[in-house]
Amino acid sequence: MTGLSELRWTEKGETRSALWRMDSGAVMPKTVVLADDTLTADSAYRLACAGTGLLWRSDFQNARQLLQAMARRMDQPKKTRAKKATSDAAPAPVPGAAFHAHRLAQSQRNRVLNSILVELDGDYGMALRRAPDVRQACVQAFGPAQGQRSVLSLRSLQGAVGAFEWRKNGVEVPGMGVALRIYPHYGVFSPVRGEYVDLVAQAPLPEALRTQSLAFDVGVGTGVLSAVLARRGVEQVVGTDLSERAVACARDNLQRLGLQNQVSLVKTHLFPTGQAALVVCNPPWLPARPVGLLDQAVYDEGSQMLKGFLAGLHEHLCEGGEGWLVLSDLAEHLGLRSREALLGWIADAGLVVLGRLDAKPVHAKAQDSTDPLYAARSAEVTSLWRLGAAG
Structure with missing residues (x-):
């Protein structure tokens, strides 16, 4: 505890x-x-x-x-004083100011x-x-x-x-045209954003899986992506997570789905040992400090997991293998991370972009014009980046 x-x-x-x-x-x-x-x-x-x-x-x-x-x-609207008119130029916008103000208000x-x-x-x-x-x-x-x-x-x-x-009733997650019923445990983030599951279900599988049908699911969570990969015909999947709660949750879900013989689980940071033809990772999307258990699936201070996945991916790919990075660009729209920084981390890790699949989110906040972060949420795109070893 x-x-x-x-x-x-x-x-x-x-x-x-x-x-x-x-x-x-x-x-x-x-x-x-x-x-x-x-x-x-x-x-x-x-x-x-x-x-x-x-x-x-x-x-x-x-x-x-x-x-x-x-x-x-x-939640009552706060009264704000009208600012006194001034001839001074407006200060330059601070990157991420709206997000940090929103998080501070939520914290209070x-x-x-x-x-x-x-x-x-x-x-x-x-x-x-x-x-x-x-x-x-x-x-x-x-x-x-x-x-x-x-x-x-x-x-x-x-x-x-x-x-x-x-956990008692489960939640249906669309994937491969058939809903997977997933049972989240306390402290493990529920896969309520179905677009990223759809991306993993639709992306073309790498040819390397024909000779080495092994995939790694880094940050397994509820096990939903491991289940999708197994349902797509990957013979063996190794899911990893540093959270004991997540590993227990994934084990429960995979057993319910009858996939326990195709998927093995390891409590470890990032990668298991060895190389695979496919390595999938859906890291937390926003570079900020998590507070509670569920925050750890959303916030990744300093983009540590994202950077760690990219830095270690090359050595864990077999010849012709691919890494699938599932990532929203919400952080970019909020001014918390730039596209140039992400591409730089990819290049510095000895990786190249083989392709990208995009999906627009359909959750309610993306349509709610009263949301404080509506401008960023309405422009958000979730992407599956297909990465390979350079050279």
């Missing part, structure tokens, strides 16, 4: 403590007060903005309603909304009126309770319950 420390508070004149769970990136508050149905949304909002944790001691459903009321306050929003806390007993039960039974969801998310009381944000608990439902 990651991110466990001890949270302390005073209750009925005594100092109490419990383990603090912060898988979602919620920061442990320095000050904790008890909260119940008498607390108004305005008072809760002021305390949360000051960094105070509100440990809920009343009706569970009322805590949910309070959280919703605080969210409405956070999450910090405030994560202030409502709930306590779980030694078997993940809750001693609150109208509390649901979350024990199975918590075991799947956090592992065995081991008799230890713990505290987490209500939003983190909702995330665990939501992940439990996703």
Whole structure:
């Protein structure tokens, strides 16, 4: 279990403590007060903005309603003062300014909304009126309770319950004309962006697979791309991931799909040993620091995984082999990375571009003109870069 420390508070004149769970990136508050149905949304909002944790001691459903009321306050349009006219030239735009401002606003929003806390007993039960039974969801998310009381944000608990439902029901991902049902685990990013799966399903397979039918799936996640490659006839696929959660999730999905004999899984950073005719990687698309577990699938500080994949690809390709880099250009539209930098990393790694397949995203944010990053999202293109060894 990651991110466990001890949270302390005073209750009925005594100092109490419990383990603090912060898988979602919620920061442990320095000050904790008890909260119940008498607390108004305005008072809760002021305390949360000051960094105070509100440990809920009343009706569970009322805590949910309070959280919703605080969210409405956070999401209200902010009044802005009109800037005084000036003859000075406007300052040059700062690369990535809109993205960083958006992330800062989201971070502040999450910090405030994560202030409502709930306590779980030694078997993940809750001693609150109208509390649901979350024990199975918590075991799947956090592992065995081991008799230890713990505290987490209500939003983190909702995330665990939501992940439990996703894992129970699965999500259909289009691929090869037939939907693959994938069951994401807690802390493993769900393949909700189907266009990248379609690209892997449609790209022409390298001729080298005819003589060496082996592919590597670097950063296996839920295992969806490994499943697509196996369904396309690749005889052996090796999926790698540094996350134990991801490896367990991929193993579960591949067994459900009956592909466990075609795909083997290795917990390691980037590449397994040896060479393959095809090496696929779908790294995090935005070069920024991840905060929670799911952030690690979206944000890659300094583009470390992307650079590491490109730098090591040459030595892991057999003769005539290809590397498939699946990457959105959203970072380019946000001013976080340039196309020239990406092409430079490819060339410096001794690689050449053999071709590229593009797809426009169809998710809701790409169509939402009220989204703060709409200009970048509406221009975004997801690409599968076919890379080969130079010379």
